[in-house]
Amino acid sequence: MSTVAQGQTAPFAGTLDVLSRILPANLLKPRVAIVCGSGLSTLASSLRDVVEVPYSSLEGFGKSTVEGHRSALAFGLIGEGKGIPVVAMLGRFHPYEGHSLSTVVYPIRVLARLGVRDIIITNAAGALNPNLDVGTIVSIQDHLALPNLTGFNPLLGPARPNYPRFLPLSTAYSRPLRRLVFLAAHALGLPRDALAEGTYAWVSGPTYETPAEGRYMRAAGADVIGMSTVPEVLAAREEGVNVCVLSLVTNKVVIPEYESVREAVEAELAGRTVEQAPEAELSHEEVLSVGQQKAGVMKALVAKLIELIAAEQ
Numbered sequence: 681m682s683t684v685a686q687g688q689t690a691p692f693a694g695t696l697d698v699l700s701r702i703l704p705a706n707l708l709k710p711r712v713a714i715v716c717g718s719g720l721s722t723l724a725s726s727l728r729d730v731v732e733v734p735y736s737s738l739e740g741f742g743k744s745t746v747e748g749h750r751s752a753l754a755f756g757l758i759g760e761g762k763g764i765p766v767v768a769m770l771g772r773f774h775p776y777e778g779h780s781l782s783t784v785v786y787p788i789r790v791l792a793r794l795g796v797r798d799i800i801i802t803n804a805a806g807a808l809n810p811n812l813d814v815g816t817i818v819s820i821q822d823h824l825a826l827p828n829l830t831g832f833n834p835l836l837g838p839a840r841p842n843y844p845r846f847l848p849l850s851t852a853y854s855r856p857l858r859r860l861v862f863l864a865a866h867a868l869g870l871p872r873d874a875l876a877e878g879t880y881a882w883v884s885g886p887t888y889e890t891p892a893e894g895r896y897m898r899a900a901g902a903d904v905i906g907m908s909t910v911p912e913v914l915a916a917r918e919e920g921v922n923v924c925v926l927s928l929v930t931n932k933v934v935i936p937e938y939e940s941v942r943e944a945v946e947a948e949l950a951g952r953t954v955e956q957a958p959e960a961e962l963s964h965e966e967v968l969s970v971g972q973q974k975a976g977v978m979k980a981l982v983a984k985l986i987e988l989i990a991a992e993q
């Protein structure tokens with residue numbers, strides 16, 4: 681198995697050939713794709729007649745090395761009767777794992793070549809917006825990607841025939857799909873505050889934000905923050921696939937008010953005590969455990985959304 685270096689010709693023909701030999705005809709042309717975020721692989725348990733294909737058998741695919749991410753594609757059906765053919769990525773690649781941006785987005789380009797028209801990209805994210813509680817699902821309507829703006833963008837490279845040189849992103853997050861997300865939540869009877877709308881900030885990780893960085897991204901207009909998704913969105917849009925992103929809030933980003941230690945020490949020396957907020961630290965274990973606990977609602981929402989997408993055809 682080799683991954684895709686920046687600027688290298690991608691091995692699509694080999695990857696598609698392997699899939700065409702493994703998959704039965706009714707699963708070979710998935711209509712919708714799901715990308716499962718951290719702790720969210722169970723989203724694929726809505727699928728029936730599943731055929732799993734390990735990434736290790738697909739040329740160009742990397743290996744997910746992050747806990748909470750598996751390394752396989754799951755092909756299956758959702759819904760009654762003949763069912764809707766769906767493919768789920770049980771694990772994604774992040775640049776912080778050492779993968780090139782070309783490897784990060786390679787599976788998205790393969791899914792587009794299989795015929796996927798709509799992609800539902802999920803992730804675990806921290807809330808910057810203080811009104812968002814842990815467990816809330818945020819339907820993403822826009823993004824803020826400092827890495828893209830400063831030269832870390834998966835679309836960098838020579839112009840290619842049949843691809844736009846300058847991809848517009850003002851409508852990257854499909855309004856028709858966002859409408860269906862809210863209709864799906866309604867159909868499931870979810871409480872109003874279970875689903876919000878907002879802007880996703882992409883950071884490279886693997887460090888979590890400092891308080892100052894959290895304040896900065898919030899002031900810049902982001903509601904949630906995470907280390908994935910945006911490269912996949914760009915590749916999907918470049919391939920002409922409609923994009924829906926759902927973020928599960930797994931934690932509130934630690935943004936304490938600025939606290940002066942000097943004032944605390946001066947108060948202490950003067951015999952006064954000053955209340956200081958307890959210090960808190962985020963861990964990936966916390967992200968995963970919240971993701972796993974709250975995956976049920978996300979799973980129901982994604983399955984209902986796919987049914988509504990199919991019904992609109």
Ligand SMILES: O=P(O)(O)O[C@@H]1C[C@H](O)[C@@H](CO)O1
Pocket residue numbers: 716717718746772774802803804805885906907908909963964967
């Ligand atoms: O793959 P996602 O974006 O769901 O994973 C999030 C971001 C980091 O990879 C990790 C941090 O805990 O979870």
